[in-house]
Amino acid sequence: MSGSAALERQLDELRHVGSVDRPTVTGRAGGVSGGSEVQFTVKTADNVLQQVRYRAFGGLGLIGGCELWARRCEKSPLNALPPAEPVEWLAQLELPREYLADMLVVEDAWRDVLAQLVTQ
Amino acid sequence: MAPAGGLVFGLPDISPVYMDYAATTPVADEVTTAMVACLTDPRAFANPSSSHAFGGAAQDVVDRAANHLSSALGAMPEEIVWTSGATESDNLAIIGAARYRANRGRHIITSLVEHKAVIDACRQLEREGFEISWLSPGRDGQVTVAQVISALRDDTQLVSLMWVNNETGVINDIPALAAAMHEHPAMLHVDAAQAFGKLPIDLAAVPIDLLSVTAHKCYGPKGVGALYLAARHGVQVEPLLFGGGQQRGLRPGTLAPHQIAGFGAAAALVEARLDDDMQSMASMGRRLEQQLLSIDGVSLNANAADRLPSLINVSVAGVAGETLVAAMRPVALATGSACNSAVREPSFVLRALGLDDRLAAASLRFSIGRMTTADEVDLVADRFRDAVDMARRIAGELGQVPPG
Numbered sequence: 001m002s003g004s005a006a007l008e009r010q011l012d013e014l015r016h017v018g019s020v021d022r023p024t025v026t027g028r029a030g031g032v033s034g035g036s037e038v039q040f041t042v043k044t045a046d047n048v049l050q051q052v053r054y055r056a057f058g059g060l061g062l063i064g065g066c067e068l069w070a071r072r073c074e075k076s077p078l079n080a081l082p083p084a085e086p087v088e089w090l091a092q093l094e095l096p097r098e099y100l101a102d103m104l105v106v107e108d109a110w111r112d113v114l115a116q117l118v119t120q
Numbered sequence: 121m122a123p124a125g126g127l128v129f130g131l132p133d134i135s136p137v138y139m140d141y142a143a144t145t146p147v148a149d150e151v152t153t154a155m156v157a158c159l160t161d162p163r164a165f166a167n168p169s170s171s172h173a174f175g176g177a178a179q180d181v182v183d184r185a186a187n188h189l190s191s192a193l194g195a196m197p198e199e200i201v202w203t204s205g206a207t208e209s210d211n212l213a214i215i216g217a218a219r220y221r222a223n224r225g226r227h228i229i230t231s232l233v234e235h236k237a238v239i240d241a242c243r244q245l246e247r248e249g250f251e252i253s254w255l256s257p258g259r260d261g262q263v264t265v266a267q268v269i270s271a272l273r274d275d276t277q278l279v280s281l282m283w284v285n286n287e288t289g290v291i292n293d294i295p296a297l298a299a300a301m302h303e304h305p306a307m308l309h310v311d312a313a314q315a316f317g318k319l320p321i322d323l324a325a326v327p328i329d330l331l332s333v334t335a336h337k338c339y340g341p342k343g344v345g346a347l348y349l350a351a352r353h354g355v356q357v358e359p360l361l362f363g364g365g366q367q368r369g370l371r372p373g374t375l376a377p378h379q380i381a382g383f384g385a386a387a388a389l390v391e392a393r394l395d396d397d398m399q400s401m402a403s404m405g406r407r408l409e410q411q412l413l414s415i416d417g418v419s420l421n422a423n424a425a426d427r428l429p430s431l432i433n434v435s436v437a438g439v440a441g442e443t444l445v446a447a448m449r450p451v452a453l454a455t456g457s458a459c460n461s462a463v464r465e466p467s468f469v470l471r472a473l474g475l476d477d478r479l480a481a482a483s484l485r486f487s488i489g490r491m492t493t494a495d496e497v498d499l500v501a502d503r504f505r506d507a508v509d510m511a512r513r514i515a516g517e518l519g520q521v522p523p524g
Contacts, residue, residue: 011128011446017514032478037518055516059442060128063514 004094007064014063016070018053025120027113030105032057038066038109044117047078054109061099065089065106078117084110128446129510134503137496140452141489142286142314142431147382148339148490154385155341158378168375169366181377185384192391193331194322195348201371202380205345206313208360209332210237212347212371213309214280216357217330218245224305225275231255231263232472233287238280238311259474261290261422265297276306283315287454287469287485288422289431291319295326302327307355313337313345317390318398318428323348329355335379339490340386344379347371397490404488404497405429411501412486415508421483422473430488433470438519439511441466441481447507448484451500456483482511 023041030037036058043051052074054066068089072082086103093099138146158164158181166174168182186197203209218228230242232254242252253271257263268279279301283294294310301308307329312321317338323331327350334345349355349370357370364372390397409432412418417437435456436444445455456467466480475483486500512519 008128012130014129014514019516032518035478039516039518055514055518057440057515057518059440060446063443 003060006092006094007060010064010067010093011060014067016053016067016074017055019055020051020053025113025116027109027111027116029108029112030058035059036062036102036105038062038105040066040070040109040113042113042117044078049073049076049078049081058105059099059102061093061095061102062105064093064095065099065103068092069106069110081114128449129443129514131447131503131506131510134450134499136450136452137500138452139486139488139492139496139500140454141492142289142337142485142487143454144336144342145339145489146491147341148386148389150389151340151382151385155378155382158381164377168377169364178375178377181381181384182375185380185387188384188391189333189346189387192321192387193316193333193348194324196351199323199348199351201347201349201367202375202383203345203347203371204343205336206235206311206332206334207237207345208371209334209345209347210235210280210309210311211241212357212360213330213332214238214241214278215244216360216370217278217307217309217355218250219248219358220356221277221307222250225273225277226250227253227273227276228278228280229253229255229268229271229276229306230280231257231282233257233261233263233285233469234280234282235286235311235313238282242280256472257290257422259422260424261285261288261473262424262426263292265293265300268297269300272301272304272306276304278307278309280309280311282311282313283321284312284318284428284431285422285469286314287467288424288433288473289314289428289487290422290424291315291426291428293426294328298327307353314428314431317386317394318401318430320394323350327353329353330357335383335386338386338390341379341382344376344383346383393490400490401428401430401488401492404492404494405432407494408432408486408488408497408501411498412504415505418508421470421475432486432488433483434486435470435475435479435483436508436511437479437482439482439508439515440519441478441483443511443514444482444484444507447510448503451503454485454487456480456485 020041020043024044027040039055052070056063056066163174163177166178168178190197309330316333331348336342366372421433466477470480
């Protein structure tokens with residue numbers, strides 16, 4: 001695994017690591033025992049995704065994917081959230097397809113967030 | 121493995137520090153001098169096997185090196201066979217000895233935590249119809265004399281055990297094993313790649329039949345090693361290479377006098393400095409170990425009573441191995457897993473010691489050498505503390521989940 005400069009730039013400044021205080025919803029996917037787990041916590045207000053934070057247990061691609069996604073959707077209006085596209089994240093991070101499994105865990109955790117937002 | 125170049129996680133920049141002396145060592149100045157002297161000598165460039173004066177000069181270089189190495193090992197110069205390194209020495213010892221004595225028995229004893237050069241050589245012998253007993257070390261990483269003795273059979277013809285484990289630094293009691301095997305006809309091969317230069321080795325006192333060493337682990341050049349074959353035990357091996365008849369046909373091929381000169385100089389340094397080196401590495405090792413283990417959730421892997429203080433293998437609970445490794449990147453050290461594309465394979469040695477995959481993946485091996493300073497030790501310990509904090513911050517409570 002060689003990673004990429006784009007991944008490294010992402011990892012150099014992890015602005016969204018952590019948990020939102022009193023989150024609106026929490027989305028999870030994966031499992032530590034399987035080697036990769038992601039948890040997103042988000043806070044919404046005024047129909048805007050005000051805060052997105054994550055915890056990630058796994059490889060650098062997983063962390064990079066979480067950071068990329070959290071940066072992209074924070075402050076987005078709920079009715080205009082960007083589509084979650086793991087293959088596009090790979091391209092953004094300049095990572096080979098071996099990292100797709102990591103991105104799919106990120107996507108699953110995000111879908112869990114969306115599912116809970118819809119039911120609210 | 122972390123991506124190449126740059127920093128990750130925004131941790132402070134620090135100067136690169138080398139703490140992977142168990143993997144390889146820098147070349148000592150004395151070694152460089154000996155090698156350059158050989159390479160620039162107007163006669164020593166020759167083939168040492170040639171009977172002319174030029175060949176004689178090259179042979180003198182080889183003889184001097186054999187004297188140095190054999191002296192450092194407590195052996196005789198004629199018991200040394202030059203090889204390309206410990207991997208070749210291990211292969212020649214195990215496969216060569218097993219094939220040579222195949223009619224006396226086809227049972228071999230080794231352990232699950234040997235270097236791959238031993239494991240794969242034994243696997244090759246399995247394919248050739250030999251039976252291998254794979255001994256499993258205790259949780260402390262040690263393979264005991266009792267384990268080996270109880271595995272011996274009438275048809276056992278070879279026991280191969282490392283002196284010092286390259287991942288954990290655990291020391292097997294080779295002198296006791298050699299003494300205990302004395303009455304049994306099986307030969308004892310010892311991979312001493314990690315032991316030479318770090319422990320006293322006296323083959324005059326310890327009845328080992330075959331012993332592998334390499335130059336690059338003791339401040340010599342890469343590409344040269346040696347196999348000791350005990351003359352007093354009449355040890356013979358079948359060659360693995362053919363052509364030329366050099367080194368009594370055991371390892372044919374034109375010798376490389378400059379490489380051998382380098383190994384000889386490194387061996388001379390080992391002999392001259394062993395006590396000082398052991399003292400200094402023990403002191404630095406203890407200093408580092410104390411700081412590493414003071415961090416919550418950090419545990420020593422293979423905590424045998426007999427262990428090289430200069431090699432410290434720790435696991436960190438609650439973090440993903442890859443995050444930890446990336447955060448430690450300015451420090452050259454070995455990780456508990458091998459990189460294969462995006463998949464990280466936890467160390468087979470740590471798994472054999474009973475570590476679960478997560479802990480094995482979140483392990484780091486720090487190895488200290490002759491040049492390591494107290495400042496470097498403190499810098500690395502501080503960085504490790506930062507790296508563990510960062511890895512825990514990213515994983516948060518996820519890392520606290522017990523393995524399912």
